[in-house]
Amino acid sequence: MMDALSYLFASWLQPELLALTAVGTAAGIYIGAIPGLSVTMAVSILISFTFGWEVNHALALMNGIFMGGVYGGSRTAILLNIPGAPAAIATALDGYPMAKKGEAGNAIGLSTVMSFFGGFVGIIVLAAGAPVVSEFAILFQPRDYMLLAVMGILLVGSLSGESLAKGIFAGAFGMLLGTVGLDPMTAEQRFTFGSVELMNGISPVALMIGLFGVSEALLQLHNLHLAAVKQKVDKIIPSFSDLKKYLPLSLQTSAIGVIIGALPGTGGDIAALMAYDHAKRVTQNPEVPFGQGAKEGLVAPESANNAAVGGAYIPMLTLGIPGDAVTAVIIGALFIHGLNPGPLLLIEKPDMFWFTVGNLTLANILLLVFGLTGIKVFTKIIECPKGVLFPLILLLSVVGAYSINNSLSDVWWMLGFGVLGYFMKLYGYQVGPVVLGIILSRLMDDNWRRAIISEQESLPAFFYGMITSPLSAVLFLAIVLILLSQTPVWRAIKMHASPRLGRG
Amino acid sequence: MQAHTNRRPGEIAFNAALFGFSLFMFWQAYQISGFSALSSAGAFPMAMSAIMIIASAVVLFRSLKLASPGGGWSGFRSEVLPPAVLVFSLFILAYSITLKSLGFLLASFLFLLVSIWYLERGRIGRTLLLTVASITGVYVIFRVVFQVVLPEGIIPERAILAALGDFFAGSK
Numbered sequence: 001m002m003d004a005l006s007y008l009f010a011s012w013l014q015p016e017l018l019a020l021t022a023v024g025t026a027a028g029i030y031i032g033a034i035p036g037l038s039v040t041m042a043v044s045i046l047i048s049f050t051f052g053w054e055v056n057h058a059l060a061l062m063n064g065i066f067m068g069g070v071y072g073g074s075r076t077a078i079l080l081n082i083p084g085a086p087a088a089i090a091t092a093l094d095g096y097p098m099a100k101k102g103e104a105g106n107a108i109g110l111s112t113v114m115s116f117f118g119g120f121v122g123i124i125v126l127a128a129g130a131p132v133v134s135e136f137a138i139l140f141q142p143r144d145y146m147l148l149a150v151m152g153i154l155l156v157g158s159l160s161g162e163s164l165a166k167g168i169f170a171g172a173f174g175m176l177l178g179t180v181g182l183d184p185m186t187a188e189q190r191f192t193f194g195s196v197e198l199m200n201g202i203s204p205v206a207l208m209i210g211l212f213g214v215s216e217a218l219l220q221l222h223n224l225h226l227a228a229v230k231q232k233v234d235k236i237i238p239s240f241s242d243l244k245k246y247l248p249l250s251l252q253t254s255a256i257g258v259i260i261g262a263l264p265g266t267g268g269d270i271a272a273l274m275a276y277d278h279a280k281r282v283t284q285n286p287e288v289p290f291g292q293g294a295k296e297g298l299v300a301p302e303s304a305n306n307a308a309v310g311g312a313y314i315p316m317l318t319l320g321i322p323g324d325a326v327t328a329v330i331i332g333a334l335f336i337h338g339l340n341p342g343p344l345l346l347i348e349k350p351d352m353f354w355f356t357v358g359n360l361t362l363a364n365i366l367l368l369v370f371g372l373t374g375i376k377v378f379t380k381i382i383e384c385p386k387g388v389l390f391p392l393i394l395l396l397s398v399v400g401a402y403s404i405n406n407s408l409s410d411v412w413w414m415l416g417f418g419v420l421g422y423f424m425k426l427y428g429y430q431v432g433p434v435v436l437g438i439i440l441s442r443l444m445d446d447n448w449r450r451a452i453i454s455e456q457e458s459l460p461a462f463f464y465g466m467i468t469s470p471l472s473a474v475l476f477l478a479i480v481l482i483l484l485s486q487t488p489v490w491r492a493i494k495m496h497a498s499p500r501l502g503r504g
Numbered sequence: 505m506q507a508h509t510n511r512r513p514g515e516i517a518f519n520a521a522l523f524g525f526s527l528f529m530f531w532q533a534y535q536i537s538g539f540s541a542l543s544s545a546g547a548f549p550m551a552m553s554a555i556m557i558i559a560s561a562v563v564l565f566r567s568l569k570l571a572s573p574g575g576g577w578s579g580f581r582s583e584v585l586p587p588a589v590l591v592f593s594l595f596i597l598a599y600s601i602t603l604k605s606l607g608f609l610l611a612s613f614l615f616l617l618v619s620i621w622y623l624e625r626g627r628i629g630r631t632l633l634l635t636v637a638s639i640t641g642v643y644v645i646f647r648v649v650f651q652v653v654l655p656e657g658i659i660p661e662r663a664i665l666a667a668l669g670d671f672f673a674g675s676k
Contacts, residue, residue: 049646049650049652050650052651052652163563163566165559165560165562165563165566166559166563168555168559169522169526169555169556169559169560169563172552172553172555172556172559173552173556175548175552176529176533176549176552176553176556179548179549179552183545185545186544186545188536188537188545188546189536190533190536190545190546190549191529191532191533191549214596218589218592218593221586221588221589221592221623222586222588222589224588224623385624386623387619387620387622387623387624387625387626388620388623388624388634388638390592390619390623391595391615391616391619391620391623391638392616392638392642394592394596394599394615394619395599395612395615395616395638395642396642398596398599398600398603399603399608399612399642399646399652399654402603402654402655403652403653403654406653406655408600408603408604411600411603412600415596415597415600419593422589423518423584426512426584427512427514427515427518427519428512444548445548448543448547448548449543449547449548452542452543453543457541457542457543459542
């Protein structure tokens with residue numbers, strides 16, 4: 001127990017780690033806030049630069065960026081009506097109308113404190129829940145891991161994309177890319193086309209930088225010269241009566257956030273939208289109507305998206321399955337540092353788990369500090385011209401890809417995926433499932449083969465096992481439901497049942 | 505993303521290319537170990553490429569049914585490949601090619617200078633200032649603080665850094 005406590009506060013007491021967390025959180029707020037820069041982009045690019053570090057140092061920086069970034073998106077959503085990050089889409093709905101009425105400072109203050117509450121709830125659930133899930137996870141059969149991975153990919157593809165078919169394509173494509181190279185079980189060559197370089201497989205880091213960094217920057221060139229609207233910002237610290245009034249809603253939506261965040265494949269963006277919807281349903285008489293600057297519409301998504309951060313770490317640390325795109329990238333980083341996220345991680349490396357919990361807590365507190373200060377500097381920084389920003393992102397992407405192996409071939413891969421990602425996004429494909437796919441490919445492939453070998457290569461026995469084992473059956477049912485919920489028939493029923501809900 | 509009723513320019517070509525790619529990958533996956541066993545090295549890749557074929561076929565079929573975007577080549581140029589994207593992509597390509605031979609400092613300097621000047625269409629003085637400031641920032645953070653190995657090229661930066669180190673060590 002004492003050991004766990006000492007790890008919990010490791011990042012609070014070591015100046016280096018404290019500084020990295022602070023830098024990460026502050027950078028995260030700005031990265032999240034600047035439209036065109038995303039947390040996934042920043043974390044993907046940073047992985048390649050933190051190769052040589054100790055794992056805790058790299059984690060401290062990434063945790064900070066994740067925590068700060070999810071919150072940071074709210075800033076520009078409120079001030080400019082441009083969500084800096086997908087998780088802040090719901091925030092813009094009521095945050096921007098508040099700013100237009102001259103309450104920008106109030107809106108920022110309230111969203112900061114509510115993000116802090118939400119983040120805290122997420123961390124508490126992570127600390128309490130992960131050990132339980134991890135013990136439970138030992139019971140998981142290879143088949144169950146396979147099903148979980150399928151569920152994760154399907155959720156990313158179906159909830160955030162334009163069409164399920166495109167989401168499924170992207171996920172399968174990522175999985176396929178993950179199999180390139182020597183087969184880890186039989187050492188047979190897969191898709192190597194006789195090239196020695198391909199035998200080691202495609203670097204997931206190059207893929208991530210390409211898809212999240214290069215393609216996004218290229219796409220943003222379409223609207224390079226959008227003029228920003230300026231808002232007056234004053235009185236940041238929210239009033240105590242406001243906090244007291246909205247705390248119950250914040251706690252409810254934090255719960256939604258943690259649960260959504262913990263589901264494989266779903267992250268802060270979906271959590272925020274669901275929380276917004278929840279707030280709309282439970283608030284009977286809002287002071288200001290929703291969509292015109294209701295504080296409830298600000299509190300709900302902001303609590304939920306930060307709560308989702310803690311939630312997303314649960315499947316990542318206990319099952320090795322990323323909760324969302326950012327955790328997919330962080331898993332990539334953990335693999336590189338020789339760690340193997342999964343049920344045994346908590347038993348073999350409790351220090352890493354408690355370090356993460358303590359570090360996230362620290363990042364959350366720093367978020368409150370940075371969030372309520374430095375607004376003046378902030379408004380200056382987000383005015384940074386895009387024409388300077390994008391060349392810099394590209395420069396970091398190229399140098400980042402180069403430094404993975406000190407070779408140009410990763411740069412070519414990255415650029416190739418950048419161009420592919422550009423067209424994919426343009427034509428309505430999501431790139432998140434591709435990244436999740438390449439990360440989960442090994443897990444899927446291994447577990448499928450283990451499962452089918454244990455059933456003596458018999459498909460009927462495999463399916464029989466899937467229906468008779470309670471855990472597999474639940475997972476299988478969930479997958480069927482996800483698929484069904486995307487079919488036109490189901491949508492028609494849903495629209496018929498609740499015409500007032502609509503999208504979101 | 506909003507659902508749309510009109511095709512985007514070039515959408516069919518892209519979807520068809522993905523479909524063709526999926527077919528090719530399925531054939532390649534079949535080459536790994538054929539239909540020998542469910543647990544063979546090729547089974548999972550074959551399953552994934554089969555899913556890709558079905559999904560891309562559905563997408564392609566649906567995009568064929570959408571109304572034509574109109575606008576022809578000029579529509580493609582303005583919606584899909586605006587000049588800024590094309591030109592900037594060429595800059596990136598040139599930067600990647602020259603990175604190793606020119607080294608990080610010189611190649612990045614040229615890349616930033618040209619692309620900031622192109623994108624911002626500003627005065628050369630301001631561009632120069634922004635470029636030098638950016639490179640200094642990146643260099644200090646990544647090379648000096650993070651200790652990332654960057655391609656050195658023709659500017660002997662390691663020697664300069666070492667000399668600087670010696671100088672400050674000597675002056676103490």
